[in-house]
Amino acid sequence: MTDTLPPPPSLDSLIVEGPVALFLDFDGTLVDIAATPDEIEVPGDLVDRLHALCERMGQRVALVSGRALDDLETHLPALTVCRAGSHGASRLFADGRRLGKEPEGLPDAAVDRLRAFAEGRGLLYETKAHGGAVHFRKHPEMRDEAVALGRDVAAELGLALFTGKGLVELVRPGANKGEAVRAFMENEPFRSARPVFIGDDTTDEDGMDAAAQLGGFGITVGERENHVARYGLDSVGAVHHWLGL
Structure with missing residues (x-):
C-alpha cells in the first residue's frame, strides 16, 4: 500500500545526481479522478505549468495516459509536451511528430x-x-x-x-505504458536519463517496471496495493508539490 512506501527524494536532489526523465499518468495523477471521464476538473493553467516543468527538465517529460490523444488534448489544449495515449500505443513527440506506427482501432x-x-x-x-x-x-x-x-x-x-x-x-495487442517508456527512452532528449514513472492505477505498473529496468523507479499515487513502485505520494496535490507545478 502507498502508506508503507516512503516518499521519493526531492526532484531537485535527483536532478543534481544526473538527468531525469519524467513519465506522468494523467487521471488520478495530474488531475483527480471523476465519476466519468468528461467530468474531470483540470486547472486552467495546467498546460502552462507542464510547459514550465518540461523546460526545467530539459524537455524530458512525457504524459502517458489511458486516454486517446485527441481526448487528452481536449483537456490540455495547445500542449507541446511528449505524450502517449491509448495506454501508450499512440505516441507523439512534443512537436507533434509520431513515434512509431499509428495503432488500429477495435474490430x-x-x-x-x-x-x-x-x-x-x-x-x-x-x-x-x-x-x-x-x-x-x-x-x-x-x-x-x-x-x-x-x-x-x-x-x-x-x-x-x-x-x-x-x-x-x-x-489492440501491444498497447502498454512500459513500451511507451522504452520508445521515448530510445530517443533524444530522453536517452541516458534516469526514468521516473508516476501513476495511480494498475495500468501504470508496466510503466513503472520499464522505468526500473532502465535504471529509474516508479512512484505510486494514493492508497492501493502496488508491487512495482519504490516510492509513494498520497494524492494529486502531493504529485503537483513534488513536481513543483
Missing part, C-alpha cells in the same frame, strides 16, 4: 459487444480512437461481470485487456 465485433453490454446495464461505453472502455465507477457492483465480459471478448478476438479504477478496456 466492430468488439465494439458491438462492449456497447451492448454497457447500454443494457446502464453503464457508460466510451469510444476511443484505439480502443473502447466500459465504465462502472457509478455501479461498482457490476465490476465482476464487466471484467468477465472483457476477458471473453479479448480472448475471442485476440485483444489486450486493461482493468482499472472503475473501468474495463480493450485495445
Whole structure:
C-alpha cells in the first residue's frame, strides 16, 4: 500500500545526481479522478505549468495516459509536451511528430459487444480512437461481470485487456505504458536519463517496471496495493508539490 512506501527524494536532489526523465499518468495523477471521464476538473493553467516543468527538465517529460490523444488534448489544449495515449500505443513527440506506427482501432465485433453490454446495464461505453472502455465507477457492483465480459471478448478476438479504477478496456495487442517508456527512452532528449514513472492505477505498473529496468523507479499515487513502485505520494496535490507545478 502507498502508506508503507516512503516518499521519493526531492526532484531537485535527483536532478543534481544526473538527468531525469519524467513519465506522468494523467487521471488520478495530474488531475483527480471523476465519476466519468468528461467530468474531470483540470486547472486552467495546467498546460502552462507542464510547459514550465518540461523546460526545467530539459524537455524530458512525457504524459502517458489511458486516454486517446485527441481526448487528452481536449483537456490540455495547445500542449507541446511528449505524450502517449491509448495506454501508450499512440505516441507523439512534443512537436507533434509520431513515434512509431499509428495503432488500429477495435474490430466492430468488439465494439458491438462492449456497447451492448454497457447500454443494457446502464453503464457508460466510451469510444476511443484505439480502443473502447466500459465504465462502472457509478455501479461498482457490476465490476465482476464487466471484467468477465472483457476477458471473453479479448480472448475471442485476440485483444489486450486493461482493468482499472472503475473501468474495463480493450485495445489492440501491444498497447502498454512500459513500451511507451522504452520508445521515448530510445530517443533524444530522453536517452541516458534516469526514468521516473508516476501513476495511480494498475495500468501504470508496466510503466513503472520499464522505468526500473532502465535504471529509474516508479512512484505510486494514493492508497492501493502496488508491487512495482519504490516510492509513494498520497494524492494529486502531493504529485503537483513534488513536481513543483
